[in-house]
Amino acid sequence: MNAAPVSRRARPAKVPLSRDLVVETGLRLLDTEGSAALTMRRVAKELDTGAASLYVYVAHRDDLLTGMLDHVLSQVQVPTEGDWRARLTQLAESAIEALGRHDGLALVAFGRFPATEHALGLIEQLHTLLRDGGLDPATATWAVDLIYRHIAAESVQRTAGDVRARWALRALLNGIIATPAAGGPARLAREDEIAALQEIERRAGAPFAEVGMTAVAEDEPPSREVLRAFVVEERAWVWPDDNDQPVGYLVLGLVDGRPHIDQVSVDPAYAGARIGKRLIDHAVGWSRSKGLEEITLTTFTQVPWNGPYYERLGFTYIPPADETPGLRAIRASEIAHGLDEWPRACMGAELAGWRSG
Known part of the structure; x- marks a missing residue:
């Protein structure tokens, strides 16, 4: 006797696709299987759908990576206590810690400057703190680029809070503030x-x-x-x-x-x-x-x-x-x-x- 057919309606309903769901799935795959496994086809399989369905929410793999980077940067804690230097240091260390938790994503940050909500928010925070430190707008903009690259590089090494990384950031800030060197010559x-x-x-x-x-x-x-x-x-x-x-x-x-x-x-x-x-x-x-x-x-x-x-x-x-x-x-x-x-x-x-x- 043949088993009665099972209606597809009896299957658990799938969570509706969204950009956030695709991005979060990509992050989970990155953390569990590595960057080599992060393909549109693999993400689609994880979501029990076809790869074509993902393109409604992300344009391509690079767009997915950008979304993942922005999602991680949304977790960066914005400090509210201390002077401008202490808050900038805390902000940079929070960003290093957030990026360092996801193997391979820091390399994405190092290779690009995403014009996304939370990435731009981080940049604006850095710029504001540097302006609080007395830098003119042009110098602050130049300095933000250096600090962002420092964050990306240290994230690759996963050195948030490490004394060497902290010293490097302090030396970078001192150099930005003190350039050119006052006084002299020897x-x-x-x-x-x-x-x-x-x-x-x-x-x-x-x-x-x-x-x-x-x-x-x-x-x-x-x-x-x-x-x-x-x-x-x-x-x-x-x-x-x-x-x-x-x-x-x-x-x-x-x-x-x-x-x-x-x-x-x-x-x-x-x-x-x-x-x-x-x-x-x-x-x-x-x-x-x-x-x-x-x-x-x-x-x-x-x-x-x-x-x-x-x-x-x-x-x-x-x-x-x-x-x-x-x-x-x-x-x-x-x-x-x-x-x-x-x-x-x-x-x-x-x-x-x-x-x-």
Whole structure:
């Protein structure tokens, strides 16, 4: 005996299609199966319909991705407390967190600037906060583009709230606000400025606490006697502000006949203004004038504003086997001082290929 036919009317009613439903389904597929599985046909199958039915709501796959990106940005929390910088930081971190939850979607954000409701809302919020920070409209517009790209790039790495990402955003904001660098040019330090140099060193050490290097942050600056020796030998330079007060300094030693950057520090309030680079440029110019060929330093290899920063400037790591006796002595002293609790190494740069500016 044949079973009685089942009426199609007895099947559960399907949820009516809509753009929101298509977008949410696309996000679910992206999160569970990855971007390779995100096709119009696959989304249609998930919704128990034909692919052609989706084109009423999304024009094509790129339109679907744009809708997914906008849907995620709608979840970004708009902060209401704190000054403009604190609110902008919270806004950027919220956007990084929202995008970072969906593998592959951050790459979409990095590759396009969607003119959608919530994307434009995020941009407007960033622009308003920068204007609150004192930027003129043209500079704020330029800065928004940089910050949006920072959000997209950090989302790819899923680093919301990470100390490195937070430092990068702070440096970016400082650079935007401080560009071009106030004061200057570099000049010789004076004996009556030694206390100011020590204070700069204390302030420059504070960010190390944010990456768990409290001992470095709390380490005392070079003594007055040590700094005075550099000043007297005219191998200590400062970057002054508009009132001729030092906001950064560099002291240059000589190790095995080569110039060696013993210390270069900048007040964190001026981070991102390339003052450190300008001081190093000055030290390079001095070294060239003496007929020297290479400049060296020692640094933490995994701290963003140390090793990676010097690599971008043109320094390269010196293999331990190639360290000169003087550099080995410096490294031994650093090890005895406990600095090798974090990875540390020697770096050098050829003066002939140095690019100033």
